[in-house]
Amino acid sequence: xKKASVLMMIGSALxxxxxxxxxxxxxxxxxxxxxxLGLNIHIxxxxxxxxxxxxxxxxxxxxxxxxxxxxxxxxxxxTVFPIVIGGMAAIGILIGLLGFVDKLGPSWFFGWFVVMTIxxxxxxxxxxxxxxDYGTNLDPNAIMKLQNPDGTPMSYKPPLLxxxxxxxxxxxxxxxxxxxxxxxxxxxxxxxxxxxxxxxTKTTKSLTKxxxxx
Amino acid sequence: MxxxxxxxxxxxxxxxxxxGCNQAAGPNTSGALASSAAEKVYVAxxxxxxxxxxLSGGYSGNLTVYGLPxxxxxxxxxxxxxxxxxxxxxSEETKPMLNTSFGFVPWDDLHxxxxxxxxxxxxxxxxxxxxxxxxxxxxxxxxxxxxxxIIEIPNSGGNHSxxxxxxxxxxxxxxxxxxxxxxxxxxxxxxxxxxxxxALSFISVDPExxxxxxxxxxxxxxxxxxLSHPGRGKSHGWHFFSTYNTEEANTLMEVNSSQNDKDFIAxxxxxxxxxxxxxxxxxxxxxxxxxxxxxxxTHTGTSTMKKEVVTVDPTKVPDAVFFLPTPKSPHxxxxxxxxxxxxxxxxxxxxxxxxxxxxxxxxxEGKKFxxxxxxxxxxxxxxxxxGIVKSGGLGPLHTEFDARGNAYTTFFISSEVVKxxxxxxxxxxxxxxxxxxxxxxxxxxxxxxxxxxxxVAMNKITKDRYLPTGPEMxxxxxxxxxxxEKMELIYDFPTHGEPHYAAGCPAELLASKSxxxxxxxxxxxxxxxxxxxEARVERNGNEVHVYMSTIRSHFTPDNIEGIKVGDxxxxxITNHEQDFDVPHGFSIIGQNTSELLxxxxxxxxxxxxxxxxxxxxxxxxxxxxxxxxxxxGYVRVSPANSNIDLSWSxxxx
Numbered sequence: 001x002k003k004a005s006v007l008m009m010i011g012s013a014l015x016x017x018x019x020x021x022x023x024x025x026x027x028x029x030x031x032x033x034x035x036x037l038g039l040n041i042h043i044x045x046x047x048x049x050x051x052x053x054x055x056x057x058x059x060x061x062x063x064x065x066x067x068x069x070x071x072x073x074x075x076x077x078x079t080v081f082p083i084v085i086g087g088m089a090a091i092g093i094l095i096g097l098l099g100f101v102d103k104l105g106p107s108w109f110f111g112w113f114v115v116m117t118i119x120x121x122x123x124x125x126x127x128x129x130x131x132x133d134y135g136t137n138l139d140p141n142a143i144m145k146l147q148n149p150d151g152t153p154m155s156y157k158p159p160l161l162x163x164x165x166x167x168x169x170x171x172x173x174x175x176x177x178x179x180x181x182x183x184x185x186x187x188x189x190x191x192x193x194x195x196x197x198x199x200x201t202k203t204t205k206s207l208t209k210x211x212x213x214x
Numbered sequence: 215m216x217x218x219x220x221x222x223x224x225x226x227x228x229x230x231x232x233x234g235c236n237q238a239a240g241p242n243t244s245g246a247l248a249s250s251a252a253e254k255v256y257v258a259x260x261x262x263x264x265x266x267x268x269l270s271g272g273y274s275g276n277l278t279v280y281g282l283p284x285x286x287x288x289x290x291x292x293x294x295x296x297x298x299x300x301x302x303x304x305s306e307e308t309k310p311m312l313n314t315s316f317g318f319v320p321w322d323d324l325h326x327x328x329x330x331x332x333x334x335x336x337x338x339x340x341x342x343x344x345x346x347x348x349x350x351x352x353x354x355x356x357x358x359x360x361x362x363x364i365i366e367i368p369n370s371g372g373n374h375s376x377x378x379x380x381x382x383x384x385x386x387x388x389x390x391x392x393x394x395x396x397x398x399x400x401x402x403x404x405x406x407x408x409x410x411x412x413a414l415s416f417i418s419v420d421p422e423x424x425x426x427x428x429x430x431x432x433x434x435x436x437x438x439x440x441l442s443h444p445g446r447g448k449s450h451g452w453h454f455f456s457t458y459n460t461e462e463a464n465t466l467m468e469v470n471s472s473q474n475d476k477d478f479i480a481x482x483x484x485x486x487x488x489x490x491x492x493x494x495x496x497x498x499x500x501x502x503x504x505x506x507x508x509x510x511x512t513h514t515g516t517s518t519m520k521k522e523v524v525t526v527d528p529t530k531v532p533d534a535v536f537f538l539p540t541p542k543s544p545h546x547x548x549x550x551x552x553x554x555x556x557x558x559x560x561x562x563x564x565x566x567x568x569x570x571x572x573x574x575x576x577x578x579e580g581k582k583f584x585x586x587x588x589x590x591x592x593x594x595x596x597x598x599x600x601g602i603v604k605s606g607g608l609g610p611l612h613t614e615f616d617a618r619g620n621a622y623t624t625f626f627i628s629s630e631v632v633k634x635x636x637x638x639x640x641x642x643x644x645x646x647x648x649x650x651x652x653x654x655x656x657x658x659x660x661x662x663x664x665x666x667x668x669x670v671a672m673n674k675i676t677k678d679r680y681l682p683t684g685p686e687m688x689x690x691x692x693x694x695x696x697x698x699e700k701m702e703l704i705y706d707f708p709t710h711g712e713p714h715y716a717a718g719c720p721a722e723l724l725a726s727k728s729x730x731x732x733x734x735x736x737x738x739x740x741x742x743x744x745x746x747x748e749a750r751v752e753r754n755g756n757e758v759h760v761y762m763s764t765i766r767s768h769f770t771p772d773n774i775e776g777i778k779v780g781d782x783x784x785x786x787i788t789n790h791e792q793d794f795d796v797p798h799g800f801s802i803i804g805q806n807t808s809e810l811l812x813x814x815x816x817x818x819x820x821x822x823x824x825x826x827x828x829x830x831x832x833x834x835x836x837x838x839x840x841x842x843x844x845x846x847g848y849v850r851v852s853p854a855n856s857n858i859d860l861s862w863s864x865x866x867x
Contacts, residue, residue, distance in 0.1 A: 035794075052731070052792035059766060059793075063840065143841065 001106075004196030005099035007188050008109050012092020014185030018043050018085050021178035024127070025049070026158050028057065030168045040176065041127075043081040045072035064156055065142025066134060077126060084123075088116055092189060099196065106196030113189050120186075124160070131157045251704040254695055257284040262725070265657045265718050267670060268327045268341050269691065272712020275322045277343055277354065282657070282668055282718060283693055285707035293352045293361045294322030294345045298808035302361075305810055306784065306819035307739075308508070313517035314348055314366050315502045323347045326377055326441075327717040329356075330424075334381035334446045334551075334662030338723035340424050342377040342386045349373030351388050351417055353424050357729045358510060365426045366503040368523055369396045369413040369433075375442035375455050375547075379419070381662065385484065386426065387444065388415040389455050393436030393462070396525075397499065406464035410436035413525075414455065416484055426505070430491045430524040432482060432535070435588040436462055438471070439480070440545055441612075446662050447553030449571045451485035454556050456540065456547035460587070471543070472562060476595065478537035478587075479547055479558050481574065486534040487526055495531065496524040511738040513817050529589035536578060537587060539595040540567050546612040550621065550636055551662045555600060559610035559623065566610050566623060568639065570600035601639040605632050611652060612715075614659035616666025616696060624651040624671060631671055631694065633701055645701045647692055649675040656696070657718030665720060669694045669701070672713040680708060689713050730794035732815030739817035741786035746770040751862045758783045758860070764798040764812065765790040766839040768864065769832070772847030776860035779824055779853060785810075785832075788817040799835025802849065809835045824851040 022040035027049065029036035037057050038049025046069055048054040058068045072078040092112050098104040135157030146154040146167070158164065158171045165171075175183075257263055263281030271278055275295025279288045296303030296312070303312050303320050312320050322345030330339045340362075341354045349367035354360065367373055367388050375389030393410035395401055401409065412434040418427045437457040445452035460477045463470030490496065501523045508515040528535040542560030544567070549556055556569040577597040584594040609627030616622070620642065623632050629650055633643040651673050657665040671694065676687035688708040695702045734744055743749050743761045749770040752759045758781050763770045769787075777783060789798050791814040801809035802822050810818045824830065834845035852858045 056793045059791075 001102065001196055001199050002100060004106060004109070004192040004199065005096045007192035007195070008096030008099060008112075009093050011185040011188030011192060012089050012096065012112070014181045014188070015085050015089040015092070017181035017185075018178040019082065021181065022047070022176040023178045023182075025172075025174055025176045027172045028166075028169045029172075030170070032168075036170075036172075039069070042178070043085055044078050046070065061156075063143045064146070065139030065144075066156060067137070067139075075130070077130070081123070084119060088112075088119065092116075096192070106193045109189055109193035109196055113186060113193060116186055116189070120182075128160050131160070251695075251702065255283040255285065255693065255705040257281065257286070262721060264721055265665070265668070266721055266724055267655065267657070267716050267718040268329070269672070269709055269716040270324045270327055270343065270712070270714040271710055272325065272714045273323050274711025275324055275345070276711065277324060277327060277341070278710055278713075279359065280691075280707075280709075281721075282670065283705065285691070285693060285705050287710070289359060290710065291354060291359055291361065293343055293354065294319075294324055294350060294364070296320040296808075299811065301808050301810040301818060301820065304808040304820070306821060307512075307514040307817075310515040310517035311361060311364055311506045311508055313504045313506055314350070315368070315504055315519070316348060319348045321347075322350060324711075324714070325374060326715040328377055328379050328386075328660060329717045329719055330383045330419075331379060331381050331661055332383070334450070336658050336661050336663070336719045336723060337383075338719055338727070340383075341717060342379055344373050344376035344388060346373050346391070349388065349390070351377050351386055351426065353386075353419075353426060355424075355510075356724050357727055359728070360508070360510075362424070362508050362510070363426055364504075364506045365417060365428060366505070367413075367415050367417075367428070368501040368503040369394070369398075369411070369431060369499075369525070370415065372438075375414075375439045378442050378444055378453075378660075380444045380453070380484070381446045381450050383419050383421070385429070386417045386419060387442055387453055388417060389439035389442050390414070391438050391440060393438065393459075396433060397501065403464055406436065407462040408436070410462070412437055412439050412457075414439060414453075414480075414482065416488070425507070428503070428520070428523055430487065430496055430526050432487060432526045432528050434480065434528060434535075435590070437478070441547045443547050443549045443556070443660075445549055445553050445571065446551070449549065449553035449556075451483060452571075453482045453484050454538075454547050454549065455480040455482065456544040456558060458543040458545075476539040476541050477543055478592070479540045479544060479556060479569065480590075481536045481538060481556075482528075483534045487528075487531050490531045490534070491524055491526065496526045498522050499525045509738075510732065511736060513732070513737065513739045513742075533578065535590050536574070537590055537592040538569050538574065538598050539584070539592060540569070541565070546610065546623075548613040548615075550615050551617065551664060553662075555636060557613045557621065557623075559613065561609050561611060561626065563610065564604075564606060564608055566603040566605060566613070566634075568600045568603065569598045573600060574598045601637070603632075603634050603639045603641065605634070605641055605644075607632050607644070612654055614654055614656040614669065615664050616656060616659075617664050618666060620666070620696075622654060622656065622669050622696070622701075624654045626650055626652065626674075629673075631669065631701060633696070643700045645694060645703055647671045647673055648679050648690065648706065649673055649677070652713075653715040655716040655718055657720065660717060665718075667695070667697050669696050670716060670718070672709070672716065674712070676708070679706060691716075730814075731792050732813055734788075734790060734792060734815040737788065737815055737817060739786075739788070741784075741819060742788045742817040743786075744788070744790075746790070746864075749862070749864075751776075751860050753860050756781050760785045760862075762787045762800075763790050764788070764800070764834065764845075766796070766798075767834075767841035767845040769800075769834070769845065769847050770864045771862035772864050773850075774847070774860075774862045775850040775852075776858050777824060777849055777851050778856060779827060779851060781824060783822045783824065783849075784819055785822065786817060786819045787812055789814050791815070796838060797836050798838055798845070800832065801835050802832035803830045811836055824849070827851055827853055 024041040027038040265282035267280040292302035349370035353363040370390040371394040372391035374391035396411040414432040438459040442455040459471035540558035542563035544558040545561040546559035558567040583591040607625035613623040692706040789812040
């Protein structure tokens with residue numbers, strides 16, 4: 001159980017990597033951009049992959065009527081996400097600590113994992129919804145108005161994961177180091193729950209027996 | 215200079231024909247070889263060249279940048295000439311760069327580029343070039359590929375033995391080709407002899423900023439100082455100048471200055487003279503010359519007039535200046551990578567004369583003098599000569615070196631490149647050029663570390679090599695592969711202006727350091743607008759200043775009213791792009807200057823003096839985006855006495 005609790009603490013602490021490293025990256029390459037323009041998505045805001053990428057992406061996007069990329073103050077997510085991540089990391093570490101001193105059982109580890117998974121899915125859903133809005137809610141006075149073959153307006157929503165061809169651009173969307181650290185961290189907490197459950201079965205059983213006999 | 219060669223060329227026509235026949239038997243006709251030559255110069259689409267070559271534009275006043283081995287021209291860098299392509303010399307910021315003591319001189323004759331060195335090896339920071347006609351030296355940044363500094367050389371005429379740099383870029387050397395009265399004065403020309411002087415200028419280079427400073431001038435006898443070369447390695451601290459007209463003739467020079475069997479190579483121990491000057495030696499002379507500096511923060515050039523120069527009488531500095539007798543009006547004066555051999559090419563000769571630096575020091579030590587000229591000791595020819603290359607060619611001009619002990623010399627009259635061995639002085643190979651080759655260049659061939667893979671020959675006459683283009687053809691350059699024992703001509707390509715000399719270096723030395731944008735947040739131009747909201751128009755009497763910004767694909771503002779006939783309108787335009795290779799242009803109908811080409815983050819100013827009432831368009835000249843054609847605007851010009859208020863807008867706001 002001690003080992004499991006340590007893993008739980010390490011796992012949830014890995015979430016803190018998101019305060020340093022980007023969660024996600026969207027890259028836009030085109031023939032005239034041999035060095036692709038890139039956008040790193042952090043939990044507290046957007047950053048250009050190179051210094052002037054945001055300005056240059058905005059400059060291109062105005063032709064198709066996209067909104068300019070949001071500043072941290074423009075989106076509630078950039079305020080809430082750090083609180084959620086920081087909070088979940090703190091709670092995870094606390095659970096691990098209490099597990100270490102045998103105050104809590106491994107079911108708490110699983111519980112944390114389930115909550116974190118649900119939050120993660122919600123986050124992805126929200127991220128996708130933002131990209132849908134960003135890629136389809138276009139300025140009606142846009143310079144270029146392109147349509148799909150069926151006559152509907154073209155969407156410029158980048159892919160949630162993977163590659164998509166958008167006009168002359170190849171858009172690539174992939175997780176970055178922050179997301180990988182979170183993923184590894186969550187796996188560790190799941191693993192912690194698993195080995196915690198295994199080692200604590202015996203003690204739990206003897207405890208139940210003891211309680212039953214008294 | 216060309217004329218003399220033509221005359222001699224004519225006289226020796228029969229010999230030339232004979233030699234031409236001999237050369238026609240060369241291996242260049244083989245089809246298989248031709249295809250392997252194509253492979254050697256082929257740089258596939260998207261791939262990049264191995265070397266940069268900076269070719270002087272001669273009378274174009276500019277420097278051109280080529281790739282080797284492809285021979286593709288990448289850029290023309292304006293230096294001494296107005297250049298409407300970018301507005302250089304037309305924009306208010308760059309006009310000061312062409313200021314001289316003679317006023318605004320928007321042209322020169324650019325001859326010899328040389329790349330900065332550290333410990334005798336190319337460091338790729340700057341390239342220095344000379345303006346021959348109105349003597350000037352320019353420093354070009356190899357980060358921006360733009361001219362950053364131009365210094366005028368007083369007391370000089372025909373700044374030809376220039377711009378060559380010492381092996382730690384301590385000095386740029388600028389020797390006068392024409393002897394002139396120093397200081398200039400009204401005097402009979404036929405009193406030249408003994409009265410004219412040849413000023414050899416030593417311009418120090420700040421190791422950090424590259425800033426130039428005319429430190430001292432050595433006032434030599436009134437010979438013509440044709441070409442020069444720094445010593446290196448063991449001869450570092452010395453500089454060698456070839457001379458002609460030691461006869462000091464002043465008329466019909468082609469005959470009168472070719473009488474002496476031997477002229478000189480002047481050996482100058484600049485370290486000794488520097489020490490003499492640092493200890494207060496030399497005389498301060500009143501003069502007047504311009505020093506122009508361009509700032510990449512303010513994007514503006516400033517011109518300062520300097521009033522004084524330190525001159526040195528060479529006879530007052532013991533053991534600093536000597537003459538090495540060299541046959542037949544030596545033109546080229548080249549030093550091998552080790553610094554031991556000084557090669558004098560007698561342009562009226564068939565042979566090369568090689569002097570030994572070690573023997574020269576010994577002769578000086580032993581005071582083996584063969585007379586003197588104006589108090590300067592002449593060393594005995596036999597005591598300093600290391601060897602003679604019996605080439606059998608005609609009119610040797612310039613020599614460069616590979617790193618394997620070979621030297622390559624151009625022969626103007628017999629139109630060929632001759633490869634020979636240092637120390638054995640044997641000719642190893644010779645290949646024809648097409649035609650009348652002047653300089654040649656091996657990347658790094660002017661340093662202690664040549665990259666001896668290619669030699670580029672720069673030819674004066676091009677007839678029948680390319681499609682005819684009227685009475686004038688562009689000159690041509692030819693690339694030879696010199697990696698083997700025998701040279702192989704692998705490519706030729708036209709060049710712009712006169713490709714007088716060139717400097718080359720490996721691409722990797724420069725490519726990664728090349729600047730991609732100017733940062734807008736570092737733009738300190740006094741008329742810059744760093745945010746479109748600051749765009750405005752201000753009137754000050756009849757001067758109107760338009761603070762304008764550009765971004766794909768509009769100007770801010772794009773409608774301006776309240777301008778009057780007789781106004782002087784300054785368009786100060788800041789390019790707000792921060793993206794590599796996205797300049798914007800600006801031009802307005804009836805302007806008497808040129809358009810502007812403004813780099814990302816840069817500010818440039820164009821003056822427009824409207825002469826006619828009307829509504830006049832302006833537009834972007836550099837195709838910048840899908841909506842480039844829409845990048846335009848209007849200026850309303852009202853009569854001089856109208857009272858329409860100044861106003862400006864974008865999108866009707």
